[in-house]
Protein backbone atom coordinates (compact mmCIF):
# COMPACT_ATOMS: atom_id res chain seq x y z
CA UNK A 1 0.00 0.00 0.00
CA UNK A 2 1.35 3.45 -1.03
CA UNK A 3 1.77 5.98 1.75
CA UNK A 4 3.02 9.04 -0.04
CA UNK A 5 0.87 11.96 1.14
CA UNK A 6 0.83 13.42 -2.37
CA UNK A 7 -0.40 10.20 -4.00
CA UNK A 8 -3.97 10.34 -5.25
CA UNK A 9 -5.50 7.26 -6.86
CA UNK A 10 -6.95 8.05 -10.26
CA UNK A 11 -10.11 7.20 -12.13
CA UNK A 12 -9.58 3.79 -13.76
CA UNK A 13 -7.13 2.60 -11.08
CA UNK A 14 -7.77 -0.47 -8.91
CA UNK A 15 -9.03 0.78 -5.54
CA UNK A 16 -6.07 0.36 -3.16
CA UNK A 17 -6.71 -2.58 -0.82
CA UNK A 18 -6.46 -2.35 2.96
CA UNK A 19 -7.59 -3.98 6.20
CA UNK A 20 -9.24 -1.73 8.76
CA UNK A 21 -11.04 -1.56 12.09
CA UNK A 22 -14.51 -0.06 11.69
CA UNK A 23 -17.66 0.54 13.69
CA UNK A 24 -19.01 -2.68 12.13
CA UNK A 25 -15.91 -4.79 12.87
CA UNK A 26 -12.79 -5.52 10.80
CA UNK A 27 -13.04 -5.13 7.03
CA UNK A 28 -10.93 -6.25 4.10
CA UNK A 29 -11.38 -3.50 1.54
CA UNK A 30 -12.56 -3.77 -1.21
CA UNK A 31 -12.77 -7.61 -1.19
CA UNK A 32 -15.51 -7.80 1.45
CA UNK A 33 -17.79 -5.82 -0.87
CA UNK A 34 -17.00 -7.65 -4.11
CA UNK A 35 -19.88 -7.51 -6.60
CA UNK A 36 -21.26 -4.31 -5.09
CA UNK A 37 -20.63 -0.65 -5.78
CA UNK A 38 -18.83 1.15 -2.94
CA UNK A 39 -18.83 4.80 -1.96
CA UNK A 40 -15.76 5.34 0.24
CA UNK A 41 -15.87 8.81 1.77
CA UNK A 42 -13.83 10.72 4.32
CA UNK A 43 -14.93 13.41 6.75
CA UNK A 44 -12.62 15.78 8.67
CA UNK A 45 -13.59 14.81 12.23
CA UNK A 46 -16.24 13.31 14.48
CA UNK A 47 -18.35 15.68 16.60
CA UNK A 48 -18.10 18.56 14.12
CA UNK A 49 -21.13 20.39 12.75
CA UNK A 50 -20.87 20.01 8.96
CA UNK A 51 -19.90 16.33 9.29
CA UNK A 52 -22.88 15.74 11.58
CA UNK A 53 -25.30 17.15 8.97
CA UNK A 54 -23.62 14.95 6.35
CA UNK A 55 -23.84 11.77 8.41
CA UNK A 56 -27.46 12.27 9.33
CA UNK A 57 -28.24 12.86 5.62
CA UNK A 58 -26.23 9.85 4.43
CA UNK A 59 -27.65 7.70 7.23
CA UNK A 60 -31.14 8.72 6.20
CA UNK A 61 -30.42 7.78 2.57
CA UNK A 62 -28.62 4.49 3.26
CA UNK A 63 -31.59 2.34 2.17
CA UNK A 64 -31.72 4.17 -1.20
CA UNK A 65 -28.02 3.44 -1.80
CA UNK A 66 -28.50 -0.18 -0.72
CA UNK A 67 -31.31 -0.53 -3.28
CA UNK A 68 -28.75 0.52 -5.89
CA UNK A 69 -26.42 -2.27 -4.74
CA UNK A 70 -24.09 0.26 -3.12
CA UNK A 71 -22.19 -0.07 0.15
CA UNK A 72 -21.28 3.14 2.00
CA UNK A 73 -18.00 3.22 3.92
CA UNK A 74 -16.96 6.27 5.97
CA UNK A 75 -13.53 7.24 7.30
CA UNK A 76 -11.88 9.89 9.45
CA UNK A 77 -8.65 10.27 11.34
CA UNK A 78 -10.41 9.37 14.59
CA UNK A 79 -10.55 6.18 16.60
CA UNK A 80 -13.40 3.70 16.60
CA UNK A 81 -14.52 4.68 20.15
CA UNK A 82 -14.92 8.29 19.04
CA UNK A 83 -16.88 7.14 15.97
CA UNK A 84 -19.18 5.00 18.13
CA UNK A 85 -19.79 7.81 20.64
CA UNK A 86 -20.54 10.27 17.81
CA UNK A 87 -22.87 7.91 15.92
CA UNK A 88 -24.74 7.21 19.18
CA UNK A 89 -25.10 10.95 19.78
CA UNK A 90 -26.45 11.44 16.24
CA UNK A 91 -29.00 8.68 16.76
CA UNK A 92 -30.07 9.71 20.24
CA UNK A 93 -29.94 13.51 20.18
CA UNK A 94 -29.80 15.10 16.74
CA UNK A 95 -32.96 16.22 14.99
CA UNK A 96 -31.82 17.96 11.79
CA UNK A 97 -34.34 19.08 9.18
CA UNK A 98 -36.83 16.51 10.39
CA UNK A 99 -34.25 13.70 10.30
CA UNK A 100 -34.05 12.15 13.77
CA UNK A 101 -33.21 8.83 15.43
CA UNK A 102 -31.04 8.10 12.41
CA UNK A 103 -29.01 4.95 12.99
CA UNK A 104 -25.79 4.79 10.97
CA UNK A 105 -25.25 1.17 10.08
CA UNK A 106 -22.54 1.46 7.44
CA UNK A 107 -18.93 0.94 8.58
CA UNK A 108 -16.89 3.98 9.63
CA UNK A 109 -13.15 3.34 9.53
CA UNK A 110 -10.74 4.07 12.39
CA UNK A 111 -7.79 5.72 10.62
CA UNK A 112 -5.93 7.31 13.52
CA UNK A 113 -2.67 6.22 11.90
CA UNK A 114 -3.66 8.13 8.70
CA UNK A 115 -2.48 5.19 6.58
CA UNK A 116 -5.63 4.91 4.50
CA UNK A 117 -6.14 8.68 4.29
CA UNK A 118 -2.62 9.00 2.84
CA UNK A 119 -3.10 6.11 0.43
CA UNK A 120 -6.31 7.62 -0.93
CA UNK A 121 -5.00 11.21 -1.09
CA UNK A 122 -7.49 12.40 1.51
CA UNK A 123 -4.96 14.62 3.30
CA UNK A 124 -4.52 17.97 1.58
CA UNK A 125 -1.86 19.86 3.57
CA UNK A 126 -3.02 23.28 2.36
CA UNK A 127 -6.32 22.51 4.09
CA UNK A 128 -5.05 20.43 7.06
CA UNK A 129 -2.19 18.07 7.93
CA UNK A 130 -4.21 16.14 10.46
CA UNK A 131 -7.76 16.02 9.16
CA UNK A 132 -9.02 14.47 5.94
CA UNK A 133 -10.81 16.68 3.43
CA UNK A 134 -14.24 15.55 2.21
CA UNK A 135 -13.18 12.97 -0.39
CA UNK A 136 -15.58 10.60 -2.17
CA UNK A 137 -14.51 7.55 -4.20
CA UNK A 138 -17.05 5.67 -6.32
CA UNK A 139 -15.75 2.13 -6.81
CA UNK A 140 -17.42 -0.34 -9.15
CA UNK A 141 -18.18 -4.03 -8.49
CA UNK A 142 -14.81 -4.97 -10.08
CA UNK A 143 -12.94 -2.75 -7.61
CA UNK A 144 -12.13 0.01 -10.12
CA UNK A 145 -12.30 3.69 -9.13
CA UNK A 146 -14.87 5.35 -11.38
CA UNK A 147 -15.41 8.85 -9.98
CA UNK A 148 -13.59 10.98 -7.40
CA UNK A 149 -14.91 14.10 -5.65
CA UNK A 150 -13.07 16.39 -3.28
CA UNK A 151 -14.69 19.08 -1.17
CA UNK A 152 -13.01 21.41 1.33
CA UNK A 153 -13.70 21.03 5.02
CA UNK A 154 -16.18 23.88 5.36
CA UNK A 155 -18.45 22.81 2.48
CA UNK A 156 -20.97 20.02 3.04
CA UNK A 157 -21.50 17.61 0.16
CA UNK A 158 -24.55 17.35 -2.09
CA UNK A 159 -26.00 13.89 -1.51
CA UNK A 160 -28.46 14.10 -4.39
CA UNK A 161 -25.45 14.60 -6.66
CA UNK A 162 -23.82 11.48 -5.20
CA UNK A 163 -26.99 9.54 -5.97
CA UNK A 164 -27.03 11.00 -9.49
CA UNK A 165 -23.40 9.97 -10.04
CA UNK A 166 -24.07 6.41 -8.87
CA UNK A 167 -27.16 6.01 -11.08
CA UNK A 168 -25.24 7.67 -13.92
CA UNK A 169 -22.31 5.23 -13.69
CA UNK A 170 -24.65 2.25 -13.52
CA UNK A 171 -26.60 3.58 -16.52
CA UNK A 172 -23.40 4.09 -18.55
CA UNK A 173 -22.33 0.48 -17.85
CA UNK A 174 -25.71 -1.13 -18.37
CA UNK A 175 -26.83 0.74 -21.49
CA UNK A 176 -23.42 1.61 -23.07
CA UNK A 177 -24.28 5.27 -23.42
CA UNK A 178 -22.77 8.59 -22.32
CA UNK A 179 -24.61 11.22 -20.31
CA UNK A 180 -24.92 14.90 -21.20
CA UNK A 181 -24.50 17.98 -19.03
CA UNK A 182 -26.93 18.08 -16.11
CA UNK A 183 -28.35 14.65 -17.02
CA UNK A 184 -30.95 13.30 -14.64
CA UNK A 185 -32.41 9.77 -14.78
CA UNK A 186 -35.18 9.87 -17.41
CA UNK A 187 -33.47 12.52 -19.58
CA UNK A 188 -32.20 11.69 -23.07
CA UNK A 189 -28.77 10.01 -23.23
CA UNK A 190 -25.93 10.31 -25.74
CA UNK A 191 -25.46 7.44 -28.18
CA UNK A 192 -21.95 6.19 -28.82
CA UNK A 193 -20.08 7.97 -31.63
CA UNK A 194 -20.02 6.33 -35.05
CA UNK A 195 -16.68 4.56 -35.41
CA UNK A 196 -16.40 4.64 -39.19
CA UNK A 197 -16.91 7.17 -41.99
CA UNK A 198 -19.71 4.98 -43.31
CA UNK A 199 -21.59 5.00 -40.01
CA UNK A 200 -21.10 8.77 -39.70
CA UNK A 201 -22.57 9.21 -43.16
CA UNK A 202 -25.49 6.91 -42.31
CA UNK A 203 -26.15 8.78 -39.11
CA UNK A 204 -26.08 12.12 -40.91
CA UNK A 205 -28.76 10.84 -43.28
CA UNK A 206 -31.14 8.72 -41.30
CA UNK A 207 -31.92 9.11 -37.65
CA UNK A 208 -32.88 6.01 -35.64
CA UNK A 209 -36.31 6.02 -34.05
CA UNK A 210 -36.42 8.64 -31.32
CA UNK A 211 -32.82 9.68 -31.99
CA UNK A 212 -32.07 13.36 -32.22
CA UNK A 213 -28.85 14.43 -33.96
CA UNK A 214 -27.41 17.90 -33.42
CA UNK A 215 -24.59 16.95 -35.78
CA UNK A 216 -23.13 13.59 -36.88
CA UNK A 217 -21.04 13.33 -33.69
CA UNK A 218 -23.73 14.39 -31.19
CA UNK A 219 -26.86 12.29 -31.12
CA UNK A 220 -29.20 11.64 -28.21
CA UNK A 221 -31.95 9.09 -27.66
CA UNK A 222 -34.59 8.59 -25.00
CA UNK A 223 -33.88 6.28 -22.05
CA UNK A 224 -37.02 6.25 -19.92
CA UNK A 225 -36.75 6.26 -16.14
CA UNK A 226 -38.70 2.99 -15.83
CA UNK A 227 -36.12 1.23 -17.99
CA UNK A 228 -33.31 2.49 -15.77
CA UNK A 229 -35.14 1.56 -12.58
CA UNK A 230 -35.94 -1.92 -13.86
CA UNK A 231 -32.35 -2.60 -14.91
CA UNK A 232 -30.18 -1.11 -12.21
CA UNK A 233 -32.15 -1.52 -9.00
CA UNK A 234 -31.65 -4.69 -6.97
Ligand code: BEZ
Pocket residue numbers: 044045048049050051052131153154
Ligand atom coordinates in the same frame (compact mmCIF):
# COMPACT_ATOMS: atom_id res chain seq x y z
C1 BEZ B 1 -17.31 20.50 10.27
O1 BEZ B 1 -17.61 19.33 10.00
O2 BEZ B 1 -18.12 21.29 10.73
C2 BEZ B 1 -15.91 20.98 10.02
C3 BEZ B 1 -14.85 20.12 10.24
C4 BEZ B 1 -13.58 20.59 10.03
C5 BEZ B 1 -13.37 21.90 9.62
C6 BEZ B 1 -14.45 22.73 9.38
C7 BEZ B 1 -15.74 22.26 9.57
